[in-house]
Amino acid sequence: MGVKKFVVGNFYDENVLFPAVKKVRRAGYKIHDVFTPFPIHGLDKAMGLKDTSLHVAGFIYGITGTTTAVSFITWALTIDWQVNFGGKPFFSLPAWIPITFELTVLFAAVGMVLTFCWLCQLAPFIKKDHFNPRSTDDTFVMAIECTDKTNEADAVAFLNSVGATEVSVQYRETGWWLGRYDQDTVKYGKKIEAA
């Protein structure tokens, strides 16, 4: 992943944030992400985010669970170890439906949790590099990624003009990272806080 440079602004009001997101996008800046303490309806659409692929993954995990359950029980009870339950046929699908259902749910649930963690880059001992810890408390934090063409000063001025406060330029690690954001001030030879 590596460390990238961002222009970061804080917002205190949804009614300021939404027009700001639209203006920033229209001005051609690349929004890295907007961090909020709680889910905000419609923000994903305003930011132009693509739909997540998590539900497709969930469907595939579920189908895998169904197949696993049916094929294993079929093999076990019709080929490997036939047992006569009250004169029922060896292949007794109705009796297997509850287990098939449970395994479908189990596969889908566990698979989706792991996929979710992977997509969000969450894992034990992995620390996330925060732009502003207050995004978990009471502010909305917008991070604009600086590309080769971005003029920092212009971006800072633009964010100020759309209603952001405490605008700053920061170097942040956005990917997997084993460090501690509150203790390290230097990462990979680059300073975290730009002056």
Place this chain on the structure above:
Amino acid sequence: MANRENFVAPKRYNTIAIALIAIGILSTITLYITAGSKDDPHQQARFWGSLLQNSVYFLLVVNAAMFFICATTLAWGGWQMAFRRVPEAISACVPVVGVIAGAILLSICFSSNHEIYHWTDSAHVAHDPTLDHKKGFLNKGFFATVTVLTIVLWSLLGWKMRKLSRSLDENPIPTVEGRKKYMWNNTIWAALFMIVFALTVMSSIPWLWLMSIDAHWYSTMYSWYTFASTFVAGMALIALFVVFLKNNGYLEHTNTEHLHDIGKFMFAFSIFWTYLWFSQFMLIWYANIPEETVYFKPRAQGEFSGVFWLMFIINFIAPILILMSRDSKRNYAVISIMAVLILFGHWLDFFQMVFPSPMTDPKTGVTHVPNILYDLGIALGFVGVIMFATGRALSKAPLVAKNHPFMKESLIHHT
């Protein structure tokens, strides 16, 4: 057209409705001539069974619209407010279809033909220990009282809920206190409807009207199963009317977000129906006791197996695969097609619930599937009645309950 607040039936709307009613009446007459007018009580049962199946199914479906209103009212939900007048109008069919269904049910109950309801034959019951044991519940007086009371209570409480909703159209409530009081009032009446609904559709009514056709057999899950069947069909009917009105330029505040949630109801309650269907089926299949399996023998394995498995595919496999994705629930065409399919599927469900017992010849014990075309014709007649009555109810009040305290929640609704 400038004014899109009030529904004006499009030119051919009422013509189609009346044509459908004509088809229904024609099918009824044809079926009466070919079966109902015969001397053989077994043939007559074919005629009355068809009327019973159709009237009960469509009565429960239109009544599900009022259940939807009361459930969302009790949950203090606001999202449905943009299209709430649609289920209100559908529930206005309850008195109309209710009178038809009540007349049919009472005629079957008090007729001298005991092919459909065996327990009405007192000479037979005296020699039948099982039916004799059930006499406290399965007797003509109780049946008639509960049937009349149920239909009257559904109609009255539904009328009261619609009246409460319309009372705001001309006089908005200015104060917050007044709105709270209005919501409290709504909650009380919705709760009353819900109690009646729980005591009827969710318990006693399907046992009396449908399960008592197979009088020796019983299942405690039967009523829940019937409720799930009619509720999902009721949501499908609401979806159809919403899409119809939307296509004609009404309901400007209803959008894909609301359609998505209606689709979720159709999807979720299809699964719920299957869950109940399977729970009922598996316990009986597992225990394998002859007096219980007698219900599923002609249905799952006998003559009716085609209808049985077809309705299982329509009511479970199709909704779970087609309505699972978000995009299909937000698509007007997919929702309309699935709504028609679900309405037909649960109609088929009722077909196989009603007919196997009356269609079993008492002398030979042979079951045969009746010609479903007659039943479809009669079903179209009921569709016409519902179209006509709903259209009339829609045009009586503005389509958007704009003064309701929760209106804004519906306007900003987002899924």
